[in-house]
Amino acid sequence: MRWFLSPIAALSLAVPASHGAAAAPAPAALVEPACRAGTAPYQRELERELGLPVDGRQSAADCAAIRRLQQRLGIRPADGSANLRTYRFVVADSIRRNPAQRRACPAKPYRVTCVDLTRQVLWAQSGRRLVFDPVPIRSGRDGLETRRGWQRVYLKKSYHYSTIYHVPMPYAQFFNGGQALHGTRSDLFSSGSGGCVNLALGDAKRLYDLLLKGDRLYIWGTKPGTGG
Numbered sequence: 001m002r003w004f005l006s007p008i009a010a011l012s013l014a015v016p017a018s019h020g021a022a023a024a025p026a027p028a029a030l031v032e033p034a035c036r037a038g039t040a041p042y043q044r045e046l047e048r049e050l051g052l053p054v055d056g057r058q059s060a061a062d063c064a065a066i067r068r069l070q071q072r073l074g075i076r077p078a079d080g081s082a083n084l085r086t087y088r089f090v091v092a093d094s095i096r097r098n099p100a101q102r103r104a105c106p107a108k109p110y111r112v113t114c115v116d117l118t119r120q121v122l123w124a125q126s127g128r129r130l131v132f133d134p135v136p137i138r139s140g141r142d143g144l145e146t147r148r149g150w151q152r153v154y155l156k157k158s159y160h161y162s163t164i165y166h167v168p169m170p171y172a173q174f175f176n177g178g179q180a181l182h183g184t185r186s187d188l189f190s191s192g193s194g195g196c197v198n199l200a201l202g203d204a205k206r207l208y209d210l211l212l213k214g215d216r217l218y219i220w221g222t223k224p225g226t227g228g
Contacts, residue, residue, distance in 0.1 A: 035063035037081035046082040049090055058082070084189045085136075092121050092134040099128060105218055113181070113211065115139070115197055117146060118221030122181075122197065124210065132210055135203045138184070141192025142226040151175040151217040158208065165194050170201060171208035175217050181207060192223060 039058040047054045050065050063080035070078035073089045095101045095116075102125065105114035111131060113124045117139050124132035139146040155174040162169055164178065172182040179195045183204030197219075199207065222228060 035060065035067050035080040037063050037066070037079050040082040042084060042087035043082040045087055046090065049094075088120060088136040088189060091119050092123075092136055095119070095121055095123065095134040096130065102128070102130075104220060108216070111211075111215055113207070113215065113217040115146070115217060115219040116221050117148070117219065117223045120223065122199065122207075124207070132207060135199060136188055138186075138188040138191075138193055138198040139223045140179075140195040140226070141223075144192070144195045145223065145226050145228050146193075146195055146197055146219060147176045147179060148219045148221075151219060153181075153211055153213055153215045153217070156208065156211075156213055162194075169196070171204040173208060173211055181211075181217075192226070 037058065039056070043058060043062070044054055044056045046052075046066055046069070047056070047062060050062075050069060052062055052065060058080075062082075066082055066086065067078050067080035069090070070076075070080070070086055073086075073093060075086055075089050102114070102123070104116065105112060105123075105125065107125070107128050109127065111124055111126045113122065113132070115122050115137065120137055120139065121134045122132075122137045123130060123134040153173045153175055155172075157172045157174075158170070160169040160172040160180075160182070161167075162178075167184075169180060169182040169184075172180045174180040179197075181197045181199065181204070183201040184193075184198040185201065186198070188198060188200065
């Protein structure tokens with residue numbers, strides 16, 4: 001007796017069960033979009049930082065190198081633009097890596113929060129050892145400059161609302177009258193504060209958790225664009 005297989009059964013025998021359905025095609029590799037940012041105000045400074053030809057004009061190579069730098073430092077957007085935001089983060093990173101750039105802040109046997117108004121950067125150190133890495137800040141605008149010199153944290157409030165400027169001041173640490181270290185959701189890289197030292201919210205919380213009432217601050221320099 002002969003046995004005949006239907007076409008469907010024959011096909012099922014011809015294809016090993018382990019093969020199953022046809023494998024899905026491999027996903028295409030992600031291609032990073034072209035870097036198209038033009039020349040920006042801090043072009044020369046970032047070209048110098050990256051060891052690029054310093055001509056103050058954005059090239060495709062400049063744009064790609066700046067974008068890689070932004071990605072390394074976690075700057076968003078990482079678009080290759082040599083803007084103030086990127087420059088300030090680069091300055092903070094340079095201060096972190098180079099102890100000589102922290103010499104203007106006095107080394108003491110206790111913890112000191114260092115506020116450099118000229119470079120718009122804050123860090124904390126014990127002696128010369130960093131205990132809070134440098135981060136960008138925003139200090140008082142022209143006519144409402146942050147007060148300089150030795151200061152002391154005299155009041156800590158995890159949440160405070162300014163009745164003068166009608167804005168929230170999360171993680172506030174007051175050091176001179178109404179001036180405080182505190183977080184903000186506003187842009188740190190435009191204008192200035194009413195005298196407070198503004199930090200990104202995450203940085204403000206970390207600093208709030210670190211410092212104690214009575215901790216010392218040393219504030220020096222001049223915010224660019226202000227008279228004092």
